[in-house]
Amino acid sequence: xxxxxxxxxxxxxxxxxxxxxxxxxxxxxxxxxxxxxxxxxxxxxxxxxxxxxxxxxxxxxxxxxxxxxxxxxxxxxxxxxxxxxxxxxxxxxxxxxxxxxxxxxxxxxxxxxxxxxxxxxxxxxxxxxxxxxxxxxxxxxxxxxxxxxxxxxxxxxxxxxxxxxxxxxxxxxxxxxxxxxxxxxxxxxxxxxxxxxxxxxxxxxxxxxxxxxxxxxxxxxxxxxxxxxxxxxxxxxxxxxxxxxxxxxxxxxxxxxxxxxxxxxxxxxxxxxxxxxxxxxxxxxxxxxxxxxxxxxxxxxxxxxxxxxxxxxxxxxxxxxxxxxxxxxxxxxxxxxxxxxxxxxxxxxxxxxxxxxxxxxxxxxxxxxxxxxxxxxxxxxxxxxxxxxxxxxxxxxxxxxxxxxxxxxxxxxxxxxxxxxxxxxxxxxxxxxxxxxxxxxxxxxxxxxxxxxxxxxxxxxxxxxxxxxxxxxxxx
Numbered sequence: 001x002x003x004x005x006x007x008x009x010x011x012x013x014x015x016x017x018x019x020x021x022x023x024x025x026x027x028x029x030x031x032x033x034x035x036x037x038x039x040x041x042x043x044x045x046x047x048x049x050x051x052x053x054x055x056x057x058x059x060x061x062x063x064x065x066x067x068x069x070x071x072x073x074x075x076x077x078x079x080x081x082x083x084x085x086x087x088x089x090x091x092x093x094x095x096x097x098x099x100x101x102x103x104x105x106x107x108x109x110x111x112x113x114x115x116x117x118x119x120x121x122x123x124x125x126x127x128x129x130x131x132x133x134x135x136x137x138x139x140x141x142x143x144x145x146x147x148x149x150x151x152x153x154x155x156x157x158x159x160x161x162x163x164x165x166x167x168x169x170x171x172x173x174x175x176x177x178x179x180x181x182x183x184x185x186x187x188x189x190x191x192x193x194x195x196x197x198x199x200x201x202x203x204x205x206x207x208x209x210x211x212x213x214x215x216x217x218x219x220x221x222x223x224x225x226x227x228x229x230x231x232x233x234x235x236x237x238x239x240x241x242x243x244x245x246x247x248x249x250x251x252x253x254x255x256x257x258x259x260x261x262x263x264x265x266x267x268x269x270x271x272x273x274x275x276x277x278x279x280x281x282x283x284x285x286x287x288x289x290x291x292x293x294x295x296x297x298x299x300x301x302x303x304x305x306x307x308x309x310x311x312x313x314x315x316x317x318x319x320x321x322x323x324x325x326x327x328x329x330x331x332x333x334x335x336x337x338x339x340x341x342x343x344x345x346x347x348x349x350x351x352x353x354x355x356x357x358x359x360x361x362x363x364x365x366x367x368x369x370x371x372x373x374x375x376x377x378x379x380x381x382x383x384x385x386x387x388x389x390x391x392x393x394x395x396x397x398x399x400x401x402x403x404x405x406x407x408x409x410x411x412x413x414x415x416x417x418x419x420x421x422x423x424x425x426x427x428x429x430x431x432x433x434x435x436x437x438x439x440x441x442x443x444x445x446x447x448x449x450x451x452x453x454x455x456x457x458x459x460x461x462x463x464x465x466x467x468x469x470x471x472x473x474x475x476x
Contacts, residue, residue, distance in 0.1 A: 019063030023049035035132040037151035041110035059105025067160035073192035082126035085338025086319040095192020097220040104219040113147030118196045134472040139396040142172030149176040159207045167416025169204040170428040174391035174441025180206045185423035186231035189224030197305040200420045210459040214238045240452035243463040246280030249384040255291035256389035264434035272431040272442045288376040297369035298417040307350030377422040391428040391441030430467040
């Protein structure tokens with residue numbers, strides 16, 4: 001199996017051979033992996049591929065292997081959020097996105113590594129150990145969907161699903177040199193996504209090219225009455241795959257190019273914007289003055305919601321249970337042993353922010369800032385079609401470099417968290433190799449439910465550059 005094969009290439013291989021043969025080839029590639037991107041592969045994948053062959057390859061993704069992040073429920077396949085507290089948990093139901101993928105004929109091939117409960121930007125907090133960046137095994141793949149991005153970059157699977165709470169799809173996409181989309185909040189059902197921060201997170205696809213992102217979105221997006229945040233809205237994302245940005249207006253926020261942005265990443269993004277000019281687009285500077293408050297507001301909101309959501313893990317219903325003399329002792333021991341340091345830190349901070357006497361001072365104020373950040377986006381996007389900025393302020397950092405410095409790790413999300421606060425869509429596409437021959441990502445941000453415009457912009461950029469074809473050493 002040639003690495004980095006896209007969906008159209010796989011469909012052709014299936015037509016020439018079989019879905020069973022293609023699936024078996026990918027599973028063999030995964031077995032030889034050295035990056036620790038998968039937590040488990042599904043024994044049923046071969047049987048499912050065999051059934052797809054028998055049915056005549058029906059469905060837009062028939063026979064296409066896809067990897068799923070460890071926090072998305074898969075019936076019969078363990079879903080642990082890469083946490084010791086959920087080890088051994090096998091969901092009795094499929095998430096909405098899994099139901100849609102199965103209907104489309106996709107083959108769920110396995111689950112991917114992640115930061116524990118999606119809390120992190122490096123995939124170092126997983127109970128399964130860190131995932132390695134395929135470009136440099138001494139560097140992180142980003143997070144929290146680091147496994148989902150790394151296995152695509154390494155050619156171990158053509159497409160994957162991740163989740164994005166504050167950049168967790170776009171960060172690893174940028175660090176691993178692949179494409180990652182954070183859709184508009186409500187665009188994809190969150191039913192079956194194990195919650196970290198309900199009001200911020202969205203499931204999103206990762207792939208080697210924009211066309212495959214659109215193909216997966218055509219399948220998984222749409223209304224689901226089991227999710228109260230789901231919006232009933234039809235769209236055809238593949239229809240946006242047009243090489244045409246003539247007349248497109250680009251807004252460039254000054255605040256996203258400020259202090260802390262690596263010079264080479266800055267230059268790569270400006271080169272990309274210049275390329276758009278060559279393609280017929282125009283750009284203008286825009287101001288988003290409340291961006292400087294977004295990171296603090298995001299972490300207060302996210303940690304507060306995490307404190308509430310993770311209260312259910314107490315040893316009484318599922319997952320790890322450490323016995324104690326009474327319920328309080330049992331719950332305390334279970335959480336102390338089951339949750340890692342980063343999860344415990346965020347629960348404590350979130351509980352503090354919600355506590356009596358501090359709720360208004362921190363949580364309520366953060367919600368007010370969130371409104372101001374959203375208004376910044378509304379104003380900036382009123383006069384332009386898209387915004388463009390670096391996805392991450394620098395290229396992938398080394399393992400262990402930030403894991404013991406939480407504030408430094410949180411600051412890495414400075415360009416991605418405002419998008420989640422506002423709920424708008426954003427896509428990260430490769431825009432070149434920078435220091436140490438590591439990938440950098442261009443972030444294209446759109447209006448609410450205007451995924452088609454950012455997909456068209458990203459697709460046009462791909463058609464006029466070769467950045468998306470650059471691969472890690474050893475990946476053919």
